[in-house]
Amino acid sequence: MIEKYRGDREAGKPVHILGIETSCDETSAAVIKDGTEILSNVISSQVEIHKRFGGVVPEVASRRHVENITLIIEEALEEADLKLSDLSAVAVTYGPGLVGALLVGVAAAKAICFARGIPLIGVHHIAGHIYANRLMTELEFPLLALVVSGGHTELILMKDHGEYQVLGQTRDDAVGEAYDKVARTLDLPYPGGPHIDRLAQEGREEIEFPRAWLEPDSYDFSFSGLKSAVINTLHNARQRGQRLRKEDVAASFQASVIDVLVEKTIRAAREYGVKQILLAGGVAANQGLRETLKQRTESEGFPLVIPPLSLCTDNAAMIAAAGYISYQKGDFAGMDLNGIAGLSLV
């Protein structure tokens, strides 16, 4: 394994990393050249399959990954115009996520590394979301990353590549989870985040929902109170025979979420004097959040990096981009790499 690794680096050849992502309901494979250039990024979403259940069914997700993974990897190589023998390493998400789903990607990555004698790299899913930004522009440290997804809400300080300090995180629901639950109460299809985002743009912020600021110096978040407040407001209105406009509920809910996310981000950015603010994770696709963060960071003088929509939701390009940092450090996994559902970032 190490032989091939040294060979590539000494020969000054391009480093081609195959990324694999199967932590939830997207089967994805990508090839990245020298850490930042996307040669391919193939994503097969299972959303249509899980929609009818109102959420991801783990067993169904694992089986679909098994059916898809080989084809998706072949497609990623074909699009990149490369063969397995051109690869320098394979980077794979090994947590956090659904363990059965993670294992499909991990097993595929191991098989390729074993067969080709190339290094295996284990990547934390959130590191991947953060590194989606490096596919846009070079990172400058110290930086602050606001990570918002279906499973995570975190403010992360990075002083160097691959070094993560969690300044704050959610104490209950992740922000994407709150979006999806509120959406379900509004009878919107799964996943609800994009639907609430769309409705919010047509609504008015007429309902005063709570903002969980927590202790004055805390960078933690809490969204379960807000979620309950929205659900209660809807139930109470229904009981009184009153009809609330979905657009106004969505706009008021989204305003509360964005207020807290953006204010805490700006406060942390000031405290740590960061050179960049990054937005990462599936909820980074939210138009309201992107707009508000753009305005606030501009007026505060912090450069903001946001991935394009295609790199916000789960994809393997971001996993390969994060894996490249481990590759440079020679930080490789053994063949005993396992999927870890609750893997922590630090």
Ligand code: KG4
């Ligand atoms: O990062 P991701 O693809 O998967 C996880 O790692 O969790 O994030 C999925 C989450 C879902 O909760 C989805 O509703 C939310 O991201 N999401 C959005 C938007 N697009 C996706 N939430 C709010 N506004 C959006 N436009």
Ligand code: ZN
């Ligand atoms: Zn994700």
